[in-house]
Amino acid sequence: MIEVTHLSKRYGATAAVDDLTFAVRPGAVTGFLGPNGAGKSTTIRAIVGLDRPTSGTATVNGRRYADLKAPLQEVGTMLDGRNAHPGRTAFGHLMGLARTHGMRRARVEQVIGLAGLESVARRRVGGFSLGMGQRLGIAAALLGDPPTLILDEPVNGLDPDGVRWIRHLLRALAEEGRTVFLSSHLMSELAETAGRVVVIGRGKLLADEDVATLVAETARAGSVRVRATDPGRLAQALRTAGAAVAVPEPGTLEVAGSTAGEIGALASRLGVTLLELSTTSGTLEDAYLNLTADAVQYRASTTTDQADAR
């Protein structure tokens, strides 16, 4: 379990992380989302002891990272896929890590298999594609067979096959009872992988929820697209019934606050023939953009304010 409690980190006048509190539990993949500059990397660096918080704490299984006896066996991290020496082979890089942490060659072979690196294990890391570098970073994170994994933007640079691979791997690791925490600035990347999401903006917590709850909330906020023989009459009746009706193009209605079934029944009562009736549920991406809209706007207006002040 990862626990972040009243965590704040300031860089001069910038509050990169501002009184952030959340917990990441085992047995699920938890996504860590926020727009660029929201404070995700700063939070992760505080969790793994690379940044000293201005105030508050970040612990893994109740202890600060610096106090962990065998960090590699307790927390697997991937903060930057490209931290291996370019002149080394993938195998050499992993073997070096394994030796300094008292791990056996068999484990190195195992993680090379898990990360799908068999065919390139003897090649120099300097010639690796971004995706291969990410796989190597994940292999290194898994080396100590840790119960907790923290991955900063692991999907970055992976092709569709790689994305599918990492989704399966992370879900399987969570199903084994591990704590899996990964950051992204794209909801779409996480929606199919994570069971839970922690969303931040401007260093503050915006949401800490099950993805299923977010999906349900988003679906409720969806709308119904309607084309009908007498759209004007149908629109009026819908408005009278309390629905919000927009007309995106002549003859087409966009209805919120009424289900497709209710609209169908109403049209039938009015004797209006429906030509189209389709539900458009809001996407998780929409929910995320709504959540973070203020954070992004704030950043944009701050830049403008600064420009105006000059």
Ligand SMILES: Nc1ncnc2c1ncn2[C@@H]1O[C@H](COP(=O)(O)OP(=O)(O)OP(=O)(O)O)[C@@H](O)[C@H]1O
């Ligand atoms: N070492 C530093 N010195 C000064 N400011 C910093 C430093 N590191 C981060 N910041 C600032 O803190 C804020 C949060 O940055 P952080 O990198 O944690 O965000 P992020 O959510 O990881 O963003 P991204 O998705 O772009 O990686 C930003 O305004 C950033 O400019």
